[in-house]
Amino acid sequence: MELIERYVYAVVKWLPKKKRNDIGRELESSIYDALESRFGEKTEYTEEEISEILSEMGSPWKAAAGYTWMSDRLISPELLQIYFPLTLIICGAVTLGLTISFLVGIFIPGMTFGRFILRFLELIPSILVSVATIVGFTTIIFALIEHSIPGYKIKPQLEKQRRQAAEKSTWKPSDLPAVPKGKQKVALWEPILGICFTIVFVVLFNMFPDKLGIYYTQQWGSGWNFVPIFSESALRTYLPYWNILWGLSVILNILLIVKLRWTLSLRLFDIVIAFMQIAVIGAMIKGPELIDMEKLLSYSNADVAEALTPLAELSNNSIDILLIILIVAISLGILGKIVNIFKTDINIRIPEDK
């Protein structure tokens, strides 16, 4: 019976969201009709019986292909799966980037409240124009791909027949992936947000490390003072490792966008990344201090000292303690991930083996 659920899920996931439920119910009911007419009315059908019927119905792709008229749009459902996340990622990263550059721009000498408002009012149209440009370009590019690369034109019957012929010998109901349950599901925005933030971190730390620090003012409108916070040598030492971690997390998020579910291998990949994070943080505790307190305090003149008081209270030891707390938090996260594996992935595997 679970095989039917998997088949139905595999068909409807290609279809417009609003129609999924109804089409899925009808498909399920028709599979039972077929089972009933061949094997008689039963409360339970064997896996072999179900497989026989599903094999005759053909691959889920073939079953879904009949409904492509529903989304007869500029960009087909197959390409939309790439178009949406990609467009959102670029828009998100650019919006974040513009906002950050706006925030950095506030901290210039001679900034007054009036100028601040003026800059803020400039920010909104510049975000709107960028987003509109990005959406326009990605749409044009995807529409061109859709209509000029022959493999992507889904409509024609010929293409359908070619696939049918190719699939007859290869598609088996047992190939159907399990239906994602509970915590296995991934909402599209989660990996997209992850990628946007990672891009911002990568850009900030790699291209503007000298701009990261404390900005402060004695009096609004009198301009801003800046003290770099991270020690240069520490950044130089750690940045390559951070970049590797960020790169891996982008890869993980891209895979999540493609699959929209946590698979066992993705969870293991995630855990490996977490262990690497612990290793890097461990190295940071042992290695050069991330924040060079002495240098930081050497900037101090009367007013800077005041701004730095809270920081000065943090000794290097207490930064190490923060890092250790971070390691504990990541370790707890790893435990949670392992529990998830046992709760969802392993549980689902057992009935299949029966």
Add this chain to the structure above:
Amino acid sequence: MNEQDKKYENAVLEIRRGTLLICVLSQLKSPHYGYELIQLLATGGIEIDQNTLYPLLRRLEEQNILTSDWSVEGSRPRKYYSISDEGTELLARLSEEWNRISKSVSEMLA
């Protein structure tokens, strides 16, 4: 399958596609669910694949040519389709046209 057979198959497919709508509409004067309809058509000599019929039913429903209703007769809920007033009108016009074409083709082939 050789080249000749392929051309034949494609031509048959074209003819069938055109007539499928008339066949389906003609059988839905009383409500039927999808699987029942496939068997009904098969009995009448028209073989149709589930993957073709279900999307067709749905498209006709969206065009208001068919109406549908989930109902529990027997063990499970099933989606029953029947022809709408608009569909009945369409079927009347289509069958008229079909008879005309059929007559013309027969005469040409004679």
